[in-house]
Amino acid sequence: MESQIQMISDQIRNEDDFLVVSHYNPDGDAIGSTCAMGHILQYLGKKFTLYNISGVPHRYDFVGKPAPITSTLPATLPKWTIVLDCGALDRIGEDLLARLDETTIIDIDHHLGNGDYGRFNWVDVRQPAVGSMMAVLATHLGVPIIDGLAECIYLAIATDTGFFTYGSTTPESLELAAQMLRHGLDMPRMNKMITKQWTEARMRLWTEVMASVELYADKQIAIGVITQEMFERTGTTSEDTESIINFISRLKTVRVSVILREEAHESYKFSLRSYGNDNVQQMAVRFGGGGHKNASGGTLEASLKNAIEMLVDVISGSLDRP
Ligand code: 5GP
Ligand code: MN
Known part of the structure; x- marks a missing residue:
C-alpha cells in the first residue's frame, strides 16, 4: 500500500x-x-x-x-x-x-x-x-x-x-x-x-417510496420501488433518492434492503444495503453490479415483477445462515 x-x-x-x-x-x-x-x-x-x-x-x-x-x-x-x-x-x-x-x-x-x-x-x-x-x-x-x-x-x-x-x-x-x-x-x-436539503417534492416522493415497501423471506428483505411516473408526478429526479434506502434498513427484522429505481422500460437500477456479515457485494456481482460488503448496486434488465423475483431468490439464498 x-x-x-x-x-x-x-x-x-x-x-x-x-x-x-x-x-x-x-x-x-x-x-x-x-x-x-x-x-x-x-x-x-x-x-x-x-x-x-x-x-x-x-x-x-x-x-x-x-x-x-x-x-x-x-x-x-x-x-x-x-x-x-x-x-x-x-x-x-x-x-x-x-x-x-x-x-x-x-x-x-x-x-x-x-x-x-x-x-x-x-x-x-x-x-x-x-x-x-x-x-x-x-x-x-x-x-x-x-x-x-x-x-x-x-x-x-x-x-x-x-x-x-x-x-x-x-x-x-x-x-x-x-x-x-x-x-x-x-x-x-x-x-x-x-x-438540510429537502424540498417538498422530495418529501412527497419519499412518502410514496416508503408506502411502496414490501417485505419478503420472513420480513428479512425489504424492497421499495421508484418509478419514472413517481418522479414525473412529484417533480423529482434520481438525485432525490439518495439515502431513502437507509431508512428502509431501519426496519427491525430486515437484513437486506433494496431500492429498485426504474431507469427505462424494463430497466431497473438496484441498490442493496446490509449490516455485518450479510455480504451484498457478492449478491450484486451475481447481476453484473458491485460495490462494498454492506452497500452495493447494479442494473437489472427485466420487468419489475421479474426483477423482484430474481432479487428475492438470490438474496434469500444467501441469507440461509442466521
Ligand atoms: P448506490 O446504491 O448508492 O447506487 O451504490 C452503492 C454502492 O454500490 C456504491 O459504492 C457503488 O459504487 C456501487 N454500485 C452501484 N451501482 C453499481 C454498478 O452498476 N456497478 C458497480 N460495479 N458498482 C455499483
Ligand atoms: Mn466511495
Missing part, C-alpha cells in the same frame, strides 16, 4: 496537468474526493480539470471547490487522468471511456473487485471513503488539511459512512475528523448543509 501511495505521489509531483474524474450520478464521496484532489493539485501549483459526466448535484453546491466541475471534456485531454471512487472503469461515463487512448489512468478507489484498471492503482477496501484516501495523499504531499480541502474530505467521509455510523468507519477517519475540527472545520454547518 505504501509503495502505491509513494508512486502516485511521485507521479503527481513530476507531472503538471491532470484530469480528475469520478463516477456518474456522483454521491458525496465522488464530489468530495474530486474537489479534494483539485485542492491538493492547486496547492502544489498544478494545472487540472475537474470533470463529471453528470455534473454536480445542486445539493453539493455549498462545498468549497477549487474550480468548477465541468460535464464537458476538454478538446485535448491531459496526459494523466486521476479516476476516483470508481469500482469499475465504465463508471467514468461513456464520453471519457471513448477517449482512453488519449490519457493514462491513475486509479484511486476503495471498492471490492476494482480490478486495477489504471497504470497506477491504489485500491484500499478498508478505507471508508476515497475522501479519507485524499487525506492520506495530502499528508504524503505536505498539503495542509484545512479550509476547502477539509470541507471536501469531510463531505466525502460523512456521506460514505452515514456520519460515522457504518461498519466502514475507522479509528483513522474519526481521528481525521477530530483533527479537521481542531483546525477550524465548521462541522455543524457542514452537517446542516449536507442534510
Whole structure:
C-alpha cells in the first residue's frame, strides 16, 4: 500500500496537468474526493480539470471547490487522468471511456473487485471513503488539511459512512475528523448543509417510496420501488433518492434492503444495503453490479415483477445462515 501511495505521489509531483474524474450520478464521496484532489493539485501549483459526466448535484453546491466541475471534456485531454471512487472503469461515463487512448489512468478507489484498471492503482477496501484516501495523499504531499480541502474530505467521509455510523468507519477517519475540527472545520454547518436539503417534492416522493415497501423471506428483505411516473408526478429526479434506502434498513427484522429505481422500460437500477456479515457485494456481482460488503448496486434488465423475483431468490439464498 505504501509503495502505491509513494508512486502516485511521485507521479503527481513530476507531472503538471491532470484530469480528475469520478463516477456518474456522483454521491458525496465522488464530489468530495474530486474537489479534494483539485485542492491538493492547486496547492502544489498544478494545472487540472475537474470533470463529471453528470455534473454536480445542486445539493453539493455549498462545498468549497477549487474550480468548477465541468460535464464537458476538454478538446485535448491531459496526459494523466486521476479516476476516483470508481469500482469499475465504465463508471467514468461513456464520453471519457471513448477517449482512453488519449490519457493514462491513475486509479484511486476503495471498492471490492476494482480490478486495477489504471497504470497506477491504489485500491484500499478498508478505507471508508476515497475522501479519507485524499487525506492520506495530502499528508504524503505536505498539503495542509484545512479550509476547502477539509470541507471536501469531510463531505466525502460523512456521506460514505452515514456520519460515522457504518461498519466502514475507522479509528483513522474519526481521528481525521477530530483533527479537521481542531483546525477550524465548521462541522455543524457542514452537517446542516449536507442534510438540510429537502424540498417538498422530495418529501412527497419519499412518502410514496416508503408506502411502496414490501417485505419478503420472513420480513428479512425489504424492497421499495421508484418509478419514472413517481418522479414525473412529484417533480423529482434520481438525485432525490439518495439515502431513502437507509431508512428502509431501519426496519427491525430486515437484513437486506433494496431500492429498485426504474431507469427505462424494463430497466431497473438496484441498490442493496446490509449490516455485518450479510455480504451484498457478492449478491450484486451475481447481476453484473458491485460495490462494498454492506452497500452495493447494479442494473437489472427485466420487468419489475421479474426483477423482484430474481432479487428475492438470490438474496434469500444467501441469507440461509442466521
Ligand atoms: P448506490 O446504491 O448508492 O447506487 O451504490 C452503492 C454502492 O454500490 C456504491 O459504492 C457503488 O459504487 C456501487 N454500485 C452501484 N451501482 C453499481 C454498478 O452498476 N456497478 C458497480 N460495479 N458498482 C455499483
Ligand atoms: Mn466511495
